Amino acid sequence: MKKLISIVTVLMVLLLSACGLNGSGSSSKSSAGAEGSKGNNGKKVLEFWHIDPGEKEKVYEEAVARFEKKHPDVDVKVLQIPNDAYKQKLSVAMSGNDAPDVFHSWGGGWLKNFVDQDKVLDITDATDKAHFNELSLANSTFDDKVYGLPLGLSLDVVFYNKEMFKKYGLTAPKTYDEWLTVNDTLKENGIIPIALANQTKWPGAYLFMNFASRIAGPELFNSAFHREGRGFDDPAYVQAGAYLQELVKKDAFNPGFNGVPYDEGQGRQLLYSGKAAMMDMSTSFVNNVRQEAPEFEKKLDFFLFPTVKGGKGDQTNVGAVTAPVWSVAKNSKYPDLAAELVKELTSAETAQNYMDRTGSLSAIKDVKPSDEFTKRFNEVVKSATHLQMPYDQTLPPELAELHKDTTQAIFGLDMTPEEAAKKMEAKAKEVLK
Numbered sequence: 001m002k003k004l005i006s007i008v009t010v011l012m013v014l015l016l017s018a019c020g021l022n023g024s025g026s027s028s029k030s031s032a033g034a035e036g037s038k039g040n041n042g043k044k045v046l047e048f049w050h051i052d053p054g055e056k057e058k059v060y061e062e063a064v065a066r067f068e069k070k071h072p073d074v075d076v077k078v079l080q081i082p083n084d085a086y087k088q089k090l091s092v093a094m095s096g097n098d099a100p101d102v103f104h105s106w107g108g109g110w111l112k113n114f115v116d117q118d119k120v121l122d123i124t125d126a127t128d129k130a131h132f133n134e135l136s137l138a139n140s141t142f143d144d145k146v147y148g149l150p151l152g153l154s155l156d157v158v159f160y161n162k163e164m165f166k167k168y169g170l171t172a173p174k175t176y177d178e179w180l181t182v183n184d185t186l187k188e189n190g191i192i193p194i195a196l197a198n199q200t201k202w203p204g205a206y207l208f209m210n211f212a213s214r215i216a217g218p219e220l221f222n223s224a225f226h227r228e229g230r231g232f233d234d235p236a237y238v239q240a241g242a243y244l245q246e247l248v249k250k251d252a253f254n255p256g257f258n259g260v261p262y263d264e265g266q267g268r269q270l271l272y273s274g275k276a277a278m279m280d281m282s283t284s285f286v287n288n289v290r291q292e293a294p295e296f297e298k299k300l301d302f303f304l305f306p307t308v309k310g311g312k313g314d315q316t317n318v319g320a321v322t323a324p325v326w327s328v329a330k331n332s333k334y335p336d337l338a339a340e341l342v343k344e345l346t347s348a349e350t351a352q353n354y355m356d357r358t359g360s361l362s363a364i365k366d367v368k369p370s371d372e373f374t375k376r377f378n379e380v381v382k383s384a385t386h387l388q389m390p391y392d393q394t395l396p397p398e399l400a401e402l403h404k405d406t407t408q409a410i411f412g413l414d415m416t417p418e419e420a421a422k423k424m425e426a427k428a429k430e431v432l433k
Contacts, residue, residue, distance in 0.1 A: 043075045044334055046341060047100035049090065050324060051083045052284075054291030056360070059353045060345065067344040074337055082263040084200045094119050099329035101338040102345070107139035107148055107325045108393040109400060114327075120147045121328040126339045131346070135387060136363035139322040148325040149346045150363035151354060154282040155377055156206050156319030156390075162301040164191065164277050172303035174315070176214075176243070179306045183252050186277050194247070195276035196257040197267030198411060201404035202392055204244075204258075206280050208407045209391055210305040210319055211240035217312035218386040225394065227432055232424035241410045241417025243308070248411060258412050265292060272296045280305070282321050286359030286373050304380065318380060320387035322363060399424070399431045 050060055057080055064076045079100070081089055086104070093099045094114055105111040114120050124146040129137060132150060140148030160172065165182075168189055173179040183193040198204040212220055216236035223230035224237075247253065254276060260266050265288070270276035272293040279285065289297050304315040326345050328338040344350065351364035359373040361381065369375050381387075392400040406423055409415035 041075070043073055044337065045075050045077055046102065046332075046334060046338055047077045047079065048102040048341065049079045049081060049086070049100040050104040051081060051086045052104075052287070052324065053080060053082075054287050055358045056287055056354065059350060059357060062353065063345050063347070063350045064341070066347075066349070067341050070344075071337065071340070074334075076341065084261070084263050094329075097331055099331065101329055101332040101334065102341050103327055103329065104324045105140070105148055105327055106321060106323045106390075106393040107136075107150065108322075108389055109395050109397065110393045111140055111148055111325065111327060112142055113397050115142055115147050119330055121330045121332065121335055121339070122147060123149070123328060123339050123342065126343065131365060133363045133365060136322045139389060140325045140327070148327040149342050150322045150325045151346050151351060152284075152323055153361040153363045153381070154284050154321040154323060155361070155380055156210065156280065156282055156321070157302040157304060157377075157380075158278055158280045159271070159285050159300060159302045160278040161271060161274070161299050163299045164274065165301075172301070173306050174303075176306050176308045180250070182277075183247070183250060187251060191274075192254045192270060192276035193252045193278060194254075195267045195270040195279045196253045196411075197260040197262040198258045198408060199261040200263075201408045202390065203262055203267075203281065204411050205390065205392055205404055205407045206282075206319060208240050208244060208410070209388065210280070211243045211308070212236055213317050213319070213388055214305065214308045214311045214313040215239050218317045218388055221388065221391065221394075224428065225432065227428075232428050233421040237421045237424070238417045241407075241420055244407075244410050245413060245417065248413060253411075258408055268292065282319075283360060283373075283377050284321075290359065302376075316383055316385040318384045318387055319390070321390060321393070396431050399427050402427050 048064065050057070052060070061078060064078060068074060068076060090099065090103060094117070099119065111120065122145045127146045127149060133153065136150040136153050137146065140146065140150060165171065168185050170182050170185060173182050186193045196203060216234065220230060220234060220236055222228070224232045224234065254260070254267070254270055267279065268285070268288055271279055289300060304318065307314055326342040328335060328342060332338045346364060348364060348367060351362040351367045354360055355362050355367060355369045355374050356371050359371050361374060361377050369378050391403050395403060402424060406415060406420035410417055410420050
């Protein structure tokens with residue numbers, strides 16, 4: 001019996017170690033205890049979850065340290081969780097009324113889903129709206145109530161290895177036809193043209209969204225989303241899928257791309273190692289480079305998504321992501337303190353550090369970049385006539401998931417663009433009002 005108890009005890013310890021709060025691949029830092037609303041030192045405890053590694057994580061930790069200095073009776077328990085695992089973990093925590101006090105979101109439909117479930121605190125009264133970029137703050141404002149404060153604003157661009165382009169006599173393409181020529185030249189020289197890690201579907205959805213915008217202009221999505229005449233079965237969406245399948249058939253992407261996860265970095269490694277030349281990704285890619293392969297930065301450059309022949313969209317129509325957006329769980333035991341933490345995480349000091357050290361844009365007004373990449377990204381924003389937030393972060397969750405599923409199926413040649421468009425429109429008629 002003693003032997004059996006000993007074995008059970010060992011198994012329980014191993015199980016608890018494997019299934020602790022941090023989850024797979026996450027990291028946690030705090031001076032507070034993990035149990036209850038008070039730490040072992042008797043201080044109040046706030047839990048703060050985010051997704052960003054590297055220099056961004058350091059910027060957040062410095063903001064937390066400033067907050068704790070202002071509030072010596074509070075300890076903040078910080079948990080970093082990789083992007084894709086985070087979405088599932090937070091959803092589970094929300095459904096169990098066990099959400100962290102402060103959490104990361106992308107605003108849009110993703111956040112609104114939790115707002116509609118009455119899980120997110122209205123922080124309108126604690127918000128200085130003049131402090132934020134109007135478009136960015138609007139992405140987390142619903143029915144004139146603010147449910148999240150944005151720190152970052154990322155753009156969707158095509159990154160490329162400029163040394164490799166120079167070696168093969170290539171220039172950044174401005175049109176789709178020029179892009180195909182670049183693709184052919186790289187293939188002839190044994191280089192994968194475009195690295196794609198599409199297991200989690202959203203990276204490929206960037207390409208689909210960009211093609212649709214170039215074909216029909218930015219008004220296409222708004223018309224379909226708001227049920228104002230055009231639908232998700234619009235010919236432009238069918239044509240966008242056709243462009244994707246043309247690239248697939250021309251072997252523009254790495255083999256097995258639909259099974260490659262993004263968070264683990266295999267797709268990025270293709271660029272770092274010189275096996276691939278390009279990747280369509282948000283500007284958060286610069287932060288990844290600085291963490292994972294800083295020596296690659298000297299080779300890194302970017303161009304805006306090319307135009308298509310006869311298309312109504314142009315390169316002033318830019319894909320964008322408002323993230324991180326910091327929100328407060330409605331069931332937080334210390335809502336006022338949590339709101340104060342959110343304000344520190346979006347302070348001018350935090351925003352300046354975020355821009356200067358991570359190559360990222362900020363959603364905070366009057367913060368000027370000093371980082372060279374950020375200066376260039378900022379010029380893109382200034383010239384932009386439209387910023388399109390990702391479909392999967394704007395649409396209601398059920399329709400957003402179908403969008404990612406059908407787009408991945410288009411990439412896999414498992415579904416025709418026409419079939420995908422019909423599925424999307426049929427679900428839109430059910431979900432959208």
